[in-house]
Amino acid sequence: MTSTDLLYCLFTSGSTGVPKGTAVTHGNVLSYTDWFINTFDITSETIFGSQTPFYFSMSVTDLFSTLRTGAQLAIIPKKFFAFPIKLVQYMNEKKVNTIYWVPSALCIAANMDLFKYAKPEHLSQILFAGEVMPTKQLNYWIKYFPDCRFANLFGPTETTDICTYYVVNRSFGDGQPLPIGTACDNCRISVIGEDGRECEPGQEGELYVGGPFVASGYYDNPEKTAEAFVQDPLSTAYPEIVYRTGDIVKYNELGELIYCGRKDFQIKHMGYRIELGEIENAACAEEGVLSCACIYNGETDRIILIYEGKTDEDTLFAGLKARVPEYMLPAKLVKLSTMPHNSNGKIDRAMLKNNYKDQ
DSSP states (O other): OOTTSEEEEEEOOOTTSSOOEEEEEHHHHHHHHHHHHHHTTOOTTOEEEEOSOTTSTHHHHHHHHHHHHTOEEEEOOGGGGGSHHHHHHHHHHHTOOEEEEOHHHHHHHHHTTGGGTOOOSSOOEEEEOSSOOOHHHHHHHHHHOTTSEEEEEEOOGGGTTOSEEEEOOSOOOTTSOOOOBEEOTTOEEEEEOTTSSBOOTTOOEEEEEESTTSOOEETTOHHHHHHHEEEOTTOOSSOOEEEEEEEEEEEOTTSOEEEEEEGGGEEEETTEEEEHHHHHHHHHTSTTEEEEEEEEETTTTEEEEEEEESSOHHHHHHHHHTTSOGGGSOSEEEEESSOOBOTTSSBOHHHHHHHHTTO
């Protein structure tokens, strides 16, 4: 075997077409886990509380870190997230000290005010990735675990798992988005504008990733591989492949990357370019909103905000009017008793769009 041999393929859900199998090598996982183990002090004393299924790229992190260091991996039964007291009991029984979960799983505890009744006793690290972490729910966790290390990890399956990260080092208001931070060691990132040039600080562009974390391409799919795995536009003197993530980002005044949204979630509405994620951030900051998602119907040019929570539509709309410009206000608010989630634990936006785009 060589480091360029395939270790596994992880397939996308196929929600936007035919599923694509990301081809990840032994070298990709060795390089990535070197960074993760060193950055987060993973040792034989680490006990992961594993929440993510093994067909989701986040599982690569704790699974292979465990194999490399002799850590322990406690696989939490999925049903316990519906009975959070049992979840806490399980974590205490296994002495779980490190978790790496999707934000939706973390939000369950915050939304139910779980730690008022029971708390994991051994936690020292709380890591999250896979979707935007609502700051309001993060602040709930920080309140109960002030001595823990919290980190926001960011990256697609095509970069093995993660390409940037931010260790939380200051407080954030409920409506402030968390940075996605800086590049992981041995990983190169650049922010590229539509003109193919590197963006200035504060200017939005697409995130490109290079280095040994980047997968070989898509299994038996040369057309899609050629679209996403491209020559680095900043380095034309020799072949150097980078991955176009499709994520829109910018640098803030502290030199930290800020996630603005997906190219797919960027819309043109009433003559303005809008990031649907900005509307979601504003809604999540409102009292009584547990989770939310924005969808857009291009045919009718309507933005629809779907949310779960205790507040009513009129109160939420009034709160949004104070937080976002008028052209970003949704045409319709839809309140659900429970937000749908896909098999990876993320909000199922495809289902929401299919069911509510004509509201």
